[in-house]
Amino acid sequence: MHRREVRDPVVEAEGIAMAFGSNTLFRDVSFGVERGEVFVILGGSGCGKSTLLKMLIGLYEPTAGRSRILGQDLHAAESDARRALLAKLGVMWQSGALFGSMTLLENVMLPLEEHTRLPPAAREEVARVKLGLVGLSDAADRLPAEISGGMAKRAGIARAMALDPRVLFLDEPSAGLDPITSAGLDQLIKDLARDLGTTFVVVTHELQSILAIGDRCIMLDKQAKGMIAEGDPRELRDHATHPTVRAFFRREAM
Structure with a gap:
């Protein structure tokens, strides 16, 4: 899998793994999110998208690897330093x-x-x-x-x-919405990213939203227990060779 070098990352993950007891959800997840981009974490149900988001904002401790927000390790930060870093993040949960x-x-x-x-x-x-x-x-x-x-x-x-906040994390922003309302929300995200220069990290499995808002994405897979793709979602739709990635972006049964 090709991994692009990211300049001036505001969110970084290096070899992240998450396990609950003997159940490994994902492992060896590495990526960077550039300042001002809309970065999408996608994949099918149960692949660990929301868990990864919760790890990035400090709610879960990774089993292995490390992550940084604005150059700082949130999990290692303590007391006032941790609160100051958290104040630079914004989170919208699935239902609002x-x-x-x-x-x-x-x-x-x-x-x-x-x-x-x-x-x-x-x-x-x-x-x-x-x-x-x-x-x-x-x-x-x-x-x-x-x-x-x-x-x-x-x-x-x-x-x-x-x-x-410097970074906004959105968990399934389009889930449960009709197509017209979802399209309006997608446009809002694009407008805010452009007008405010805010970095977005968006968790979703909604294909139309991914293609509408995503500058770049990673795809997690439940079977592979990790990342199986990274890049521009439109490029992945048109040129992916991995069968699961191709099926996801083309809405094909496997």
Whole structure:
């Protein structure tokens, strides 16, 4: 498998392995994410995509190998250094993970309350700007139960952006959405990457989204227990020789 040299990486993985007891999920996973790109982690169900994301943001300790965010080893960082590094990351979980008893505005303000000393008026102003960036200015006072699934995903992205992170991690942003809503969310991700220069790491198995937003990708495989492809997703669609990669991108049965 060809591995491209990455200049100025903001996310790096070197020989990463994850195992739960005797069950090895993946091993020898190495890649780098360049500043400002939309990088996609893809693969079929059960291959370890979301687990890899959780490892990169420090929720899981790798069984082997190491990872770095913005040049620092998150797993080795302690106390204030770890908190400072985590503040440079934003995460949107699969469902949006909004607090149901809080309005969208209050949800987006929460990281600002926890991690900054901004006065309430300034926190509200920042939160309204973030909601505006994702097209939810008119929904600021709604509760999560009062909005659609697509709006909840957008609100989750707004909250992830509250602290102006250097890297945004999105876990299955298009899952469960209709094609039109999914296409709108894809466009939002592309617009934010272009306009804000934010680096995105996106976990998904949605083929149309992968091709729409991905600058580069890696593909994990459950059978191989690791990476089986890396590169531009459109190049992989058109020129992949690995049978599993070819089947994935061409929607072929195996």
